[in-house]
């Protein structure tokens with residue numbers, strides 16, 4: 001152990017940062033520091049410092065953590081993100097291997113860390129960079145009334161991030177600024193059309209492309225005739241007018257009607 005004298009306290013060197021002993025106490029007590037972890041080093045897959053591991057979708061990858069320069073048996077811990085990984089006995093001392101199987105999209109960006117159990121500051125992390133092409137397929141059918149709005153949505157994750165283009169009936173869609181809107185995040189690609197016209201009818205294709213490949217999805221858009229709005233108010237107004245006209249008619253001709261009625265009864 002290397003000791004450094006500072007103004008009023010002694011601070012242990014690297015790896016013992018949490019262990020501080022005051023000089024006055026030091027005379028009476030033995031410093032209650034555990035055996036030093038200074039000089040101890042870990043390596044993961046032969047990397048002594050944090051690193052990024054690039055991989056495709058694969059059935060399995062293994063990570064091997066080793067302790068170097070130990071003078072005693074050292075227990076190792078593994079973490080996936082902040083959660084501790086359960087290790088079997090016999091896979092904890094001096095060397096510890098974990099296996100990620102299978103490696104899929106949800107492992108992208110996840111960090112695995114190997115730590116020394118008695119000094120968690122001694123650690124090496126590996127961040128997974130799982131590369132995969134856009135995963136997108138299928139088709140859907142949409143019926144929309146003329147003059148209504150419609151949004152076509154493609155959900156597709158990819159690493160590296162993908163770009164999208166939209167086709168209409170297999171031709172690149174010419175965007176009309178006033179009616180077409182594109183929306184794009186790392187996982188969602190959308191095309192919105194406002195006030196759909198008859199000429200918008202057709203098959204739209206979302207093509208999502210990255211350096212690793214592409215995926216497509218078709219949208220069959222059927223633009224239907226505007227449904228006539230049932231003119232309830234106009235009909236009520238007309239009915240009222242007709243009823244009033246008939247009533248006035250009856251009132252105006254009441255003598256005549258009365259006479260006819262009398263004639264019929266007698």
Ligand SMILES: *[C@@H]1O[C@H](CO)[C@@H](O)[C@H](O)[C@H]1NC(C)=O
Pocket residue numbers: 039040041068069
């Ligand atoms: C082991 O310790 C020695 C001396 O403390 C140091 O020079 C060497 O770099 C260490 N080796 C590793 C692999 O940590």
Ligand SMILES: *[C@@H]1O[C@H](CO)[C@@H](O)[C@H](O)[C@H]1NC(C)=O
Pocket residue numbers: 070071072073074093094
């Ligand atoms: C771990 O390493 C230490 C120091 O090299 C050694 O004394 C101990 O026997 C090892 N333990 C196991 C289980 O390998």
Ligand SMILES: *[C@@H]1O[C@H](CO)[C@@H](O)[C@H](O)[C@H]1NC(C)=O
Pocket residue numbers: 101102104105106
């Ligand atoms: C990835 O694999 C894990 C199990 O290893 C599974 O729970 C998860 O659903 C999978 N994710 C995807 C996106 O396939």
Ligand SMILES: *[C@@H]1O[C@H](CO)[C@@H](O)[C@H](O)[C@H]1NC(C)=O
Pocket residue numbers: 201202203220221222223
């Ligand atoms: C509207 O588009 C659909 C989907 O592409 C197509 O099947 C249908 O024939 C089109 N209708 C008209 C009137 O163009």
